[in-house]
Amino acid sequence: MITSPDNEKLKTIRKLRQKSWRRKLGLFVAEGEDLVGAAAAVEWPAEFELRAGADVEPELLAEVSALGSGSRVIGVYRQRWSEPHGRLSVYLHGVEDPGNVGTVIRSAHALADGPVILGPGCADPFSPKAVRASMGSLFARPPARVGDPAELPGRLLPLDAHASATLHEARLEAPVVLCLGAERAGLPAELAAEAVRIPVATDSLNVAMAATVALYEVANRMAAHA
Amino acid sequence: MITSPDNEKLKTIRKLRQKSWRRKLGLFVAEGEDLVGAAAAVEWPAEFELRAGADVEPELLAEVSALGSGSRVIGVYRQRWSEPHGRLSVYLHGVEDPGNVGTVIRSAHALADGPVILGPGCADPFSPKAVRASMGSLFARPPARVGDPAELPGRLLPLDAHASATLHEARLEAPVVLCLGAERAGLPAELAAEAVRIPVATDSLNVAMAATVALYEVANRMAAHA
Numbered sequence: 001m002i003t004s005p006d007n008e009k010l011k012t013i014r015k016l017r018q019k020s021w022r023r024k025l026g027l028f029v030a031e032g033e034d035l036v037g038a039a040a041a042v043e044w045p046a047e048f049e050l051r052a053g054a055d056v057e058p059e060l061l062a063e064v065s066a067l068g069s070g071s072r073v074i075g076v077y078r079q080r081w082s083e084p085h086g087r088l089s090v091y092l093h094g095v096e097d098p099g100n101v102g103t104v105i106r107s108a109h110a111l112a113d114g115p116v117i118l119g120p121g122c123a124d125p126f127s128p129k130a131v132r133a134s135m136g137s138l139f140a141r142p143p144a145r146v147g148d149p150a151e152l153p154g155r156l157l158p159l160d161a162h163a164s165a166t167l168h169e170a171r172l173e174a175p176v177v178l179c180l181g182a183e184r185a186g187l188p189a190e191l192a193a194e195a196v197r198i199p200v201a202t203d204s205l206n207v208a209m210a211a212t213v214a215l216y217e218v219a220n221r222m223a224a225h226a
Numbered sequence: 227m228i229t230s231p232d233n234e235k236l237k238t239i240r241k242l243r244q245k246s247w248r249r250k251l252g253l254f255v256a257e258g259e260d261l262v263g264a265a266a267a268v269e270w271p272a273e274f275e276l277r278a279g280a281d282v283e284p285e286l287l288a289e290v291s292a293l294g295s296g297s298r299v300i301g302v303y304r305q306r307w308s309e310p311h312g313r314l315s316v317y318l319h320g321v322e323d324p325g326n327v328g329t330v331i332r333s334a335h336a337l338a339d340g341p342v343i344l345g346p347g348c349a350d351p352f353s354p355k356a357v358r359a360s361m362g363s364l365f366a367r368p369p370a371r372v373g374d375p376a377e378l379p380g381r382l383l384p385l386d387a388h389a390s391a392t393l394h395e396a397r398l399e400a401p402v403v404l405c406l407g408a409e410r411a412g413l414p415a416e417l418a419a420e421a422v423r424i425p426v427a428t429d430s431l432n433v434a435m436a437a438t439v440a441l442y443e444v445a446n447r448m449a450a451h452a
Contacts, residue, residue, distance in 0.1 A: 103432075103435070106430065106431075106432070106435075107431070107435055109428070109430065110427050110428045110430045110431050110435075111426055111427055111428075111431075111439075112426075135430060135432070136430070137430065198442070199446060199449075200337055200338075200442065200445045200446055200449055201336050201337055201442070202335070202336045202337075204332065204335065204336045204361060204362070204363065205332075205333070205336050205337070205438075206329075206332070206361070208435075209329070209332075209333055209336075209434075209435075209438045212431075212435045212438055212439060213337075213438060213439060213442045216424070216426065216427070216439045216442065216443070217442070219426045220425060220426055223425075223426055
């Protein structure tokens with residue numbers, strides 16, 4: 001039983017709140033039974049797991065929690081990235097909010113069974129907030145990354161709230177990559193050509209909601225034509 | 227210029243972090259230019275506004291911020307509720323997460339131009355997190371509330387991830403009220419009859435994402451048949 005805050009495992013968990021340490025160690029933290037269970041479900045082994053009352057004093061575990069939610073279990077995992085793949089996936093460009101990144105990872109898994117591909121300027125998908133927002137989909141469908149959108153494979157389908165064409169008019173030939181930018185900055189110019197907008201929506205959907213709706217629409221149409 | 231943390235306006239803002247004070251005073255706080263601008267856009271007057279550097283020392287404003295985001299302006303507003311209305315609206319039952327409540331308020335505004343109706347056990351839509359998640363839609367489409375789902379008007383369309391019928395099969399006769407429960411507890415039995423599920427989705431969509439997708443689908447079909 002760990003009874004000292006100076007324990008090395010607790011120190012590691014504290015460090016992993018910081019992106020620089022996550023990058024250096026190649027590790028990340030998942031808090032709570034749901035997430036630790038999601039890792040186990042896909043046989044993604046923990047480097048170590050700490051359970052309150054069994055492995056560590058509950059107060060000490062609460063102290064290292066990044067989420068302040070009184071987690072009863074914390075697991076530390078080695079990061080994994082996938083390659084872009086799948087009939088339908090999502091590319092995010094410059095999406096800085098970790099909650100949005102995690103939510104889109106969850107939506108892409110739930111609606112398209114596909115991964116999210118992260119481009120420049122995106123939040124770290126292994127940050128505590130992104131991991132929590134993904135609700136385990138991070139383990140089921142680890143994200144991919146590209147340094148330049150030119151590397152993206154397949155038919156790119158950029159979304160832009162101000163485009164004149166709508167998603168209904170888009171040609172869908174698998175593999176399709178839905179491309180979304182940050183809410184204000186949008187997509188880079190080379191991706192903004194041939195963009196479509198989400199019908200019936202005003203421009204006030206956030207990037208996670210826009211991705212979710214577009215995934216739903218495209219997954220439905222691809223399923224109908226499969 | 228306010229220079230004392232004991233100023234009455236600053237004290238009011240601090241109190242309004244608590245639901246009990248929000249209920250007692252009938253007021254709430256909106257932080258940041260976007261939200262204060264959204265209130266002004268619909269001519270919802272502030273009880274008072276504090277701007278960093280103009281009305282108050284920036285450090286004192288930062289200290290009362292509930293969001294820790296270094297807001298440059300904070301407005302305090304009187305709460306307003308609407309009555310259930312509109313061709314398409316959303317009823318939430320027992321949705322305790324304020325971020326989800328705010329996000330659905332935003333989605334209902336963006337996709338259906340309608341209000342959210344809050345039933346028993348929902349988070350306070352005037353809490354700081356809900357206000358922020360609504361991104362101004364709280365001002366544009368204030369929520370309604372009912373003490374009992376039996377009071378809901380119109381055609382009720384309950385969503386349930388485990389229903390056998392899909393949203394595609396649902397009859398849509400305006401006014402339509404999409405009904406969603408909390409992620410684990412779901413809807414009460416009297417609402418769960420004749421529920422439909424979102425096609426192509428696994429059961430891992432959260433309530434805000436499920437509401438967003440369903441609003442999109444139903445708004446599209448109602449627009450096509452209008």
